Amino acid sequence: MPWSHACPPHSVSVVTRSRSLPALLAAAACAAALALFGVPATAQAQPPSAVVVLGDSAASGEGANDYEPGTRGENDNWCHRSVHAYVHRTALADASVNLACSGAEAANVGFGAGTHHTEGSQAQRLVEVAGEHRVTTVIVQIGANDDAALTATGIACIRAFIDPREPPCRETLGPLVPERMAATATKVEAAVDDVRAAMRQAGYADDGYALVLASYASPVTEHMLPLQPAAGCPYSRADAGWGRTELFPALSEALRGVAERTGARFLDMVRATEGFEACTKPLQAQEWQRRITVDPEALVYGGLDAVGFHLAQESFHPTAAAHAQMGRCIGEFVRSGSAGAACVAGADGRTHLESEPATTPAA
DSSP states (O other): OOHHHHSOOTTOOOOOSOOOHHHHHHHHHHHHHHHHHOSOGGGSOOOOEEEEEEESHHHHTTTSOOBOTTSSSGGGOOOOOBTTSGGGGSOOSSEEEEOOOTTOOHHHHSSOSOOBTTBOOHHHHHHHHHHHSEEEEEEEEOOTTTTTOHHHHHHHHHHHHHOTTSOOHHHHTGGGHHHHHHHHHHHHHHHHHHHHHHHHHTTOOTTSSEEEEEOOOOOOOTTOOTTHHHHTOOOOHHHHHHIIIIIHHHHHHHHHHHHHHHTOEEEEOTTTTTTSOTTOSSSGGGOSBOOSOOOTHHHHHHGGGGTTGGGGTTTTOBOHHHHHHHHHHHHHHHHHTOSEEEEEEOTTSOEEEESSOOOSOOO
């Protein structure tokens, strides 16, 4: 007979006026068992369930505003973890934990002694979180700042648009994409392996939680409105189209391969903000991707350290509205049990889960 049935529940007081000898012996046996083995599992309070995200700016919530204190530039921490980040919008668990940090590379997700924006290994912190919570889902979104170099590529495309002496970025960088994505995949795979190792270290079996590897949504498109440079999108339409239809899908395919090799589930996000990219709507508030953005609050929290890149750090990142849609789609994906799918924005203003990966963008 299980202890939970043989002994009264630990939280229940049993009061009797008299007991027979067998009853007293049974009570003594229960007391001894509880002292030796502890409270039965059925009587113990379960730790709160949690969904956790690791990664870079796309996961931290860069561009979504309302960043957690301590990540707004204070003491050189520019992780920009937003309270609106998609991990907080999945409705997958009691708690949501954001370990992602803007600008992070795959090595910052994996184990190691290095730091990024003053913070150490995200995998190491995952061990701690997994010990305090019952982690049901781990999301990883990383690779953009490794050899894929999405930020540097965007800057090169802007430079090519502004300076007529510069050749189009699709011509100078396009031939490098296959090699860059292959190198990125190698580093991301090592990071995902470390995430698996972190969960094992915390006592989880590989099938005891959902591990999701996500790709990235293209922030710009060739379908920009007229006068897009003045509106905050200084890209040529041809280069923007190359980024949307070739660069971002190439990274997505590389990450899909990582997911297959590591046993992670893959969520294609290339089209998650399609039709709502920067400079595609009459009003900026209707868009799901930031245009070039200068944030004066960076000076408030980061002081002179903000001068330069950090002032425009939010540029071409998903907005809070985008994170709300992506979070809902991610939650739907995890609950579906599917090994792979895509989040695709619809004309109805919602991002929908498509059962088959859909990296190829619409025309």
